[in-house]
Amino acid sequence: MMKSAEEYRESLRALKPRIYLGGSLIESVADEPRFEPGINATGITYDFALVDDLKSTMTTSGLDGKPTNRFLAINRSRADLQDKLEAVRLTCKVAGCAQRYLTHDAFNALFEATWLINETYGGENHARLLDYIQYAQTNDLSIGIAMTDGKGDRSKRPSEQDQPDSYVHVIERRSDGIVISGVKAIITGGPYMHELLVMPCRRMDKHEKDFAVACAVPIDAAGITIVSRPAGRPGNPAAKFSAKFAQAVAVAHFDNVFVPYDRVFIDGETEEAHLMTTNYATHHRHSCIGARAGFGDLLIGAGAMMAQANGLDYLKVPHLREKMVELIKITEGFYACGIASSTMGVHDAAGNFRPDQIYANIGKLLLANQIYDMHRLAHDVSGGLVVALPGPEEDHNPVTSAILSDVLRGHPDVPYEHRANVSRFIEDLTASETGGWYSVISLHGGGSPEAMKLEILRNYDIEARSDLVQALFDRGALEMGKGIKVDRQPGRCCAKGCQGDGLVSGKDT
Ligand SMILES: Cc1cc2nc3c(=O)[nH]c(=O)nc-3n(C[C@H](O)[C@H](O)[C@H](O)COP(=O)(O)OP(=O)(O)OC[C@H]3O[C@@H](n4cnc5c(N)ncnc54)[C@H](O)[C@@H]3O)c2cc1C
Structure with missing residues (x-):
């Protein structure tokens, strides 16, 4: 059954994960103010799926034919891919990063890989995955993607690391399941997920079978320790966006974690594991395009408002007009790659519909670099006030507030308070800790630019x-x-x- 955001938050109370934040163990994730923006942002994916007007985008048929969240579904057609892209943009233009599309990307990547494993070697991997997807759909789960390993010394392979736990790997195979250890370094939304999906982040050689492991674990499975950062800038009144919506990123250390076989999807099948990794990259880069287009929507809107608050009509001032067009061109340019990637997608061997690799990678490569241009354009249009405006505490200072609101007004019809809000909003998205977060997630999220270039060369004829x-x-x-x-x-x-x-x-x- 599909949950509301409030039901999702409540469902977290049933879990007892071991999570450290700011040096302390967290008692209750659902009540932790420093995770509040993350729970809000993830909650958007729940609430939007219940809005009648958004249902055709935000929901689809699950494996059992019942409605399910788009971000837990398997793609069957071009339309599914296009709707997923739209759903990502829709949720991210409200939440910044809504996290749950990562689950979609992982399910769809595992779908073909497990199917091929069973075609080649027999077994139940695909059936186990289908059972797990059904479980996730039935319970409307949030699932963190634990793919990026710690990696250790980048010049060495996983099996060559001095610290074997640099990569998650199987340390024991029992009759009823496997035991894994190692570290996953960057997990969006980690603390407030129901489960983690563990997957390899790179090609494993044939002798690295223990590292080619994909499995699902409850967030509170014995042996998992999560060390997280806060989600955004909670409690900061200047953080006009990220005090409400943002994502935490977390490290997860797996120390002898037992995983029963019904939650093990890949175990040692190195070729299929590699296919899964590249398929995930394609699905995820397609999603990243939608996510950053949502971010572009916010910047375009805020840039226009700031110019107006400054007293300038961006349609009439030639260089402002040009910069606004540039912002639109960048956003819609990489989004067009997402549309092209959906349209040119193909059915994979298992019947799942996969985005076109060239356009997914080019779109992600464009946004990875152009995020910095987006920030620059927003700064250029807005002026230096975005980092110079006195803090919100001055808004209530009886000595300064009246003067500031008078002398710092721009357009005579735009109240100072509005100008200050827009200015802080742009600062938050582009020039704060949160702004830096958006730069780095755009650059590295879904793989560093070099990975995209390799994929483009590998697939381009x-x-x-x-x-x-x-x-x-x-x-x-x-x-x-x-x-x-x-x-x-x-x-x-x-x-x-x-x-x-x-x-x-x-x-x-
Ligand atoms: C905000 C944020 C959220 C994220 N969320 C998730 C998530 O939910 N789940 C998840 O699994 N991952 C997540 N990621 C991780 C993301 O996929 C990685 O950051 C990305 O794949 C790059 O890996 P890395 O950070 O280890 O950097 P590195 O791989 O260390 O890359 C750094 C640089 O070194 C280069 N490099 C690395 N290795 C080599 C080599 N052997 N030879 C030559 N050059 C090399 C790279 O090209 C790059 O230029 C997230 C990242 C960010 C920033």
């Missing part, structure tokens, strides 16, 4: 483009009517390609 040019040469189309000439590059002398002198053709070179 450059050879087909070379063939196109070669075909033009072969037809004499570029000879300006002077006849056909034999004009081939080494390695492209025939359809098969030569193999001599170290020159080889083919995609794998």
Whole structure:
């Protein structure tokens, strides 16, 4: 049954996770003010799914045919992908980061991988996953994605680390389940999730079977310690957005955590685990596009309001008009990649619908770099007040408040209080600790830019483009009517390609 945000918050009380925040053990996650913005932001995904007008975007059919949250569903069509993208934008333009689409991305990535495992080796992995997805849908769960390992020394492989717990791995296989240990370094919303989905974050070699593990654990499973940061800037009256909506990120240390087999989806199947990792990256980068488009909506709106509060009509002042268009171009530019990625998506072997990899990666790469341009444009349009405005305590200072509200007014029809609110809102989103958070999540969330470049090169058919040019040469189309000439590059002398002198053709070179 689908929960409301309040029911979601209440459901957290049944759990007893071991969570440290600011050096202390947390008694009750649901009542912890420093997690409040995170519970609010995640709660948006619950409440929006109950709003009649939003149901077609925010819900779909679950495995049992009953309505379920879009973020817990398996994609079956282009329309599903497009709706998911919309749902991410819809929730993130209110919540900043709504977390739960990560679960969608993980379920969809595991769907094909577990199906292939069972096609290749037999077994029950896919059936176990389906049972788990059904359990998540029935109970409308929030599930943290524990993928990014601590990684240790980046120049070494998981199996070569001095500290074996740098990566989560299987340390024992029993008749009824596995035991895992290790660290997952960055988990959005970790403390206020019901469960964690553990998945490998990179390709594992054949001898690294113990590291190729995907499984689900309750957040309060014995042996899990979570060390978290607060969600946003709770309790800070200057934090006009992130005192209400934000996400905590947390480290989770797994110390001899037992996982029964019915929650183990991948255990040692290195090839399929790698497929899962790349599929997750594609689904998640597609989601990141929707999330940051929501952030763009907030900046565009706030930028326009700030210009007006400053007394300027951004439609009439040429350079402000140009900057607003730039902000729109950036936001809708990478969002268009999300739409293209949905439209050009394909059914995978298991029947799940997957976003097009090229457009998902290009869209994420665009936003990873352009988030900094978005901040710059918002700063440019707004002015220095976004970091210079006296703090909210001055709003109630009997000595200064009346003067400040008089002399710091811009447009005569816009009250100072409004200008101050918009200014603090922009500061919060772009120039505060929260602003930095949005930069770094845009850059690294879903993988660092280099990972996207590799995926683009891996999937883009450059050879087909070379063939196109070669075909033009072969037809004499570029000879300006002077006849056909034999004009081939080494390695492209025939359809098969030569193999001599170290020159080889083919995609794998
Ligand atoms: C706010 C936020 C929320 C996140 N939420 C989640 C979440 O919910 N779940 C989750 O699993 N992850 C999450 N992530 C993690 C995210 O996926 C990672 O940050 C990302 O994959 C990069 O990994 P890293 O941070 O370990 O950086 P690194 O991998 O250390 O990368 C740092 C730099 O080193 C380079 N580099 C790294 N290794 C090598 C190498 N061997 N050779 C050459 N260059 C290398 C990278 O290209 C990059 O330039 C989140 C991240 C952020 C910032």
